[in-house]
Structure formats: structure tokens, C-alpha cells
Amino acid sequence: xxxxxxxxxxxxxxxxxxxxxxxxxxxxxxxxxxxxxxxxxxxxxxxxxxxxxxxxxxxxxxxxxxxxxxxxxxxxxxxxxxxxxxxxxxxxxxxxxxxxxxxxxxxxxxxxxxxxxxxxxxxxxxxxxxxxxxxxxxxxxxxxxxxxxxxxxxxxxxxxxxxxxxxxxxxxxxxxxxxxxxxxxxxxxxxxxxxxxxxxxxxxxxxxxxxxxxxxxxxxxxxxxxxx
Amino acid sequence: xxxxxxxxxxxxxxxxxxxxxxxxxxxxxxxxxxxxxxxxxxxxxxxxxxxxxxxxxxxxxxxxxxxxxxxxxxxxxxxxxxxxxxxxxxxxxxxxxxxxxxxxxxxxxxxxxxxxxxxxxxxxxxxxxxxxxxxxxxxxxxxxxxxxxxxxxxxxxxxxxxxxxxxxxxxxxxxxxxxxxxxxxxxxxxxxxxxxxxxxxxxxxxxxxxxxxxxxxxxxxxxxxxxxxxxxxxxxxxxxxxxxxxxxxxxxxxxx
Numbered sequence: 001x002x003x004x005x006x007x008x009x010x011x012x013x014x015x016x017x018x019x020x021x022x023x024x025x026x027x028x029x030x031x032x033x034x035x036x037x038x039x040x041x042x043x044x045x046x047x048x049x050x051x052x053x054x055x056x057x058x059x060x061x062x063x064x065x066x067x068x069x070x071x072x073x074x075x076x077x078x079x080x081x082x083x084x085x086x087x088x089x090x091x092x093x094x095x096x097x098x099x100x101x102x103x104x105x106x107x108x109x110x111x112x113x114x115x116x117x118x119x120x121x122x123x124x125x126x127x128x129x130x131x132x133x134x135x136x137x138x139x140x141x142x143x144x145x146x147x148x149x150x151x152x153x154x155x156x157x158x159x160x161x162x163x164x165x166x167x168x169x170x171x172x173x174x175x176x177x178x179x180x181x182x183x184x185x186x187x188x189x190x191x192x193x194x195x196x197x198x199x200x201x202x203x204x205x206x207x208x209x210x211x212x213x214x215x216x217x218x219x220x221x222x223x224x225x226x227x228x
Numbered sequence: 229x230x231x232x233x234x235x236x237x238x239x240x241x242x243x244x245x246x247x248x249x250x251x252x253x254x255x256x257x258x259x260x261x262x263x264x265x266x267x268x269x270x271x272x273x274x275x276x277x278x279x280x281x282x283x284x285x286x287x288x289x290x291x292x293x294x295x296x297x298x299x300x301x302x303x304x305x306x307x308x309x310x311x312x313x314x315x316x317x318x319x320x321x322x323x324x325x326x327x328x329x330x331x332x333x334x335x336x337x338x339x340x341x342x343x344x345x346x347x348x349x350x351x352x353x354x355x356x357x358x359x360x361x362x363x364x365x366x367x368x369x370x371x372x373x374x375x376x377x378x379x380x381x382x383x384x385x386x387x388x389x390x391x392x393x394x395x396x397x398x399x400x401x402x403x404x405x406x407x408x409x410x411x412x413x414x415x416x417x418x419x420x421x422x423x424x425x426x427x428x429x430x431x432x433x434x435x436x437x438x439x440x441x442x443x444x445x446x447x448x449x450x451x452x453x454x455x456x457x458x459x460x461x462x463x464x465x466x467x468x469x470x471x472x473x474x475x476x477x478x479x480x481x482x483x484x
Binding site: 054082093106155 | 261263264267344347348351352353355356357358359360361362363367
């Protein structure tokens with residue numbers, strides 16, 4: 001196992017209506033592991049990912065990414081850390097006015113030194129790797145759920161991030177679809193040392209698809225089952 | 229009353245922040261993430277500028293017809309045929325060109341910008357950009373603000389040209405004023421200040437439209453019903469600021 005890539009140290013955070021979601025909660029996720037974070041609906045999986053992404057701030061405690069406290073980070077410093085992570089939201093968010101291939105290429109076009117053409121070629125390769133067989137020049141709105149997931153996977157791994165985070169990734173998928181995409185993500189995680197794959201799910205049974213080597217449960221206002 | 233004033237000041241301040249941030253991003257960070265931002269900028273210029281040409285052409289020709297017809301019905305009676313150029317410059321270049329181009333852009337593209345950004349907020353696309361490390365201000369807002377400014381600038385120039393030429397061809401051809409007299413009268417009346425102020429207005433109006441519509445689009449948060457409301461607010465806010473700015477610039481350059 002590698003160093004801790006994500007650390008939550010004594011965080012307390014509240015929802016918009018003032019309810020406490022986490023209270024003095026601690027969590028460490030390490031390079032080289034596949035971690036499943038399980039919790040029932042409304043247990044705080046979404047807010048947890050928003051904290052990790054720096055979209056929300058805890059009212060107390062620290063959130064560390066790659067060993068760096070992101071509480072005080074803004075703009076470019078925060079974005080430099082974010083581009084080392086690939087996110088897949090549960091509602092498979094794709095940019096609606098960009099074509100499928102442009103969606104997959106967007107992080108490359110924005111962050112990398114590749115030319116526009118090179119980014120598009122790389123995105124086509126990634127879509128192929130993800131198993132996408134639809135029209136890469138279509139707009140993503142009418143795509144079926146599974147195809148959207150494939151595009152999201154291609155985009156999430158486009159920058160070869162150290163951390164890939166999937167929010168309720170298997171929701172709405174059939175058994176074989178779960179198997180195929182989970183194997184793909186697990187393969188990416190195992191493709192280089194020190195990569196971290198984090199998944200959130202409603203229950204622990206999803207761990208089998210990802211061959212998760214660690215299960216963390218959200219219990220009460222904290223985390224349980226962290227033993228490595 | 230006090231709350232309303234404070235609210236209005238806060239909204240104006242949010243316009244100022246977005247406009248300054250967009251201009252700063254365009255001028256000082258032009259080279260960064262250029263492939264991505266230029267792509268959005270060119271699309272914005274295409275949708276706002278190029279695709280508006282048919283409707284701008286229609287309105288310009290009809291407006292030119294009306295102005296030239298009215299002028300030629302009155303001027304010969306008072307022996308003032310030579311004044312037609314001055315009338316066109318006063319009416320079209322100083323005022324109507326930038327204002328009409330802006331109103332058309334507000335109706336076509338301002339509404340589209342506000343609705344599109346609002347819809348992106350609702351579907352969490354803006355959050356998705358943020359977690360990819362993509363700055364929405366730089367990737368989404370700056371190209372829209374600058375693209376709208378460039379488009380209004382070009383459309384204003386085009387609108388004025390079509391109004392003056394089209395107006396004569398439809399209404400003035402074969403009448404008491406020869407084309408050469410008409411054109412030389414227009415050119416003689418057109419000083420640097422007239423053209424400069426017209427183009428200054430067009431750039432400022434474009435910046436206002438892009439900024440105001442973007443700010444209102446981003447104000448949509450959780451409810452989809454906010455999209456039409458904020459789109460309406462974007463139109464009203466843009467029109468209000470464009471007309472106020474028009475009055476201020478006209479007063480500054482042609483009165484003082």
C-alpha cells in the first residue's frame with residue numbers, strides 16, 4: 001500500500017438544513033487500494049465526495065488530498081489537485097452541449113499539452129477501451145445509461161489520475177454491465193502502482209464486483225470498518 | 229426600499245466582478261488552456277454573430293427603408309437633400325446601430341446563454357467541470373462574455389452598413405437624390421467620433437449582455453422553474469443596462 005491519498009481528519013460538516021452529517025469523523029484512503037464506502041441513502045455519501053472534491057468545506061477538521069490540506073485552497077492550486085482525480089457521478093454527468101468524444105477529451109484539451117487533434121484521437125482510443133460502441137460525434141443527452149457510464153469512465157481516466165472516485169456507480173446497471181465496467185475500473189487501478197479506486201454504494205454487496213480490498217461503512221456520523 | 233437598493237447594488241457588483249474577471253482572464257491568461265477556451269469562444273461567436281446575420285439583415289434593410297423614405301419625403305421640400313447623410317449618421321451610426329444590434333443579440337443569444345447556464349447548474353454540469361479542475365469562469369463565462377462583445381461589435385458594423393446601403397437601394401433609388409450624392413453625404417457626415425463612439429458602444433453593450441446573462445444563468449440553483457425566471461431577469465437586466473449606458477455615452481460625447 002502506498003501513502004494516504006485522501007485523509008479526513010476530525011471533520012464535522014452540516015447539511016443546508018443544519019443537520020449534522022459527520023461529526024469529528026476520520027477516514028484515510030491509501031494509494032494501491034480499492035475501497036468501497038457503503039451507507040444507506042442520505043447517510044452522507046454525496047456530501048463526503050463533495051468534501052473530497054473541494055466543492056464543500058467542513059465546519060471543523062481538515063480534508064487532505066495528496067497530503068495537502070485543501071480547506072484554504074482556491075482556484076489554480078485546488079484545480080491542480082483535482083486534475084489528479086477522476087470523478088464519476090451517480091447521475092453520469094456529461095456536458096450536454098459537447099459531443100461524446102469532446103466530453104471524453106475535455107480534461108485533455110483543458111489541462112494537457114496535447115493539441116486539440118491529439119486530444120480527440122486519445123479520447124477516441126479511451127472510448128474504445130471503455131467499450132463505447134455508439135456514435136462518438138453524437139450529443140450525449142439521448143444516450144442510454146450504460147453508454148453514458150462508458151463515456152464517464154473514458155473521461156475519468158483520460159488524465160491517468162492517481163485517484164478515481166465513483167459515486168453509486170453500479171446503480172441501474174444489469175449484472176453483466178456491472179461486471180464489465182467494474183473489471184475495467186479495477187484494471188485501471190491495478191495498471192500502475194499507487195492508484196486509489198474509491199466507490200460509494202448503498203450496500204456492501206457491490207464490493208464483489210470491484211474486488212474491493214477494503215469496505216468502509218458510514219455509521220452514525222462517522223466511519224467504521226477502516227481496518228486495513 | 230432599503231433592501232431593494234442593497235439587492236440592486238449587490239447584483240451590480242456581481243456583474244462588475246464577472247466582467248472584470250472575464251476581461252482579466254482574456255487579457256492576462258490568454259495562453260492558458262487556450263485550445264479549450266478558444267473552442268468555446270469560436271462557438272459563441274458563431275451562434276451569436278454569424279447565425280444572427282439573417283435577422284440582422286432583415287431588420288437593417290427595413291429600418292433603412294423607413295429612414296430613407298421618411299427623409300426623402302421631407303428633405304426635398306425644404307431643399308435639404310444634402311442633409312440625408314447627416315440624418316443617417318445621427319440616427320443609424322450614433323444610436324440605432326449599436327442599440328438594435330444589442331437588442332437582437334439579447335433576444336437571440338442573451339436568453340440562450342442564461343437558459344443554457346441555468347440548465348447546466350441544475351444538471352450539475354458546472355460541478356462536474358469543477359471536479360475536473362476546470363475553472364467555470366474561464367471555460368464557460370469568459371468565452372461567452374468576450375464572444376458576445378466581439379459579435380455585437382461586428383454585427384453593429386454590419387447593421388449600419390446594410391441599413392445605409394439597403395435603405396437607399398430600396399427607398400432612394402431613382403428618387404431626387406443620386407447614389408453618389410447620397411454616399412458622399414453619408415461619408416462627409418461620418419467623423420472619427422461618430423464611428424468611434426458607435427463601436428465603443430457596441431463593445432460595451434456586448435460585454436454587458438454577456439456578463440448580465442451569464443450572471444443570471446449562474447444564479448439558478450436547485451429548481452428548474454428558476455431557469456425561465458432568471459432568463460427573464462437576464463433580458464430585463466441587459467436591456468436596462470444597455471439603455472442606461474447608451475444614454476451615458478451619448479451624453480458624454482455629444483452633449484458635454
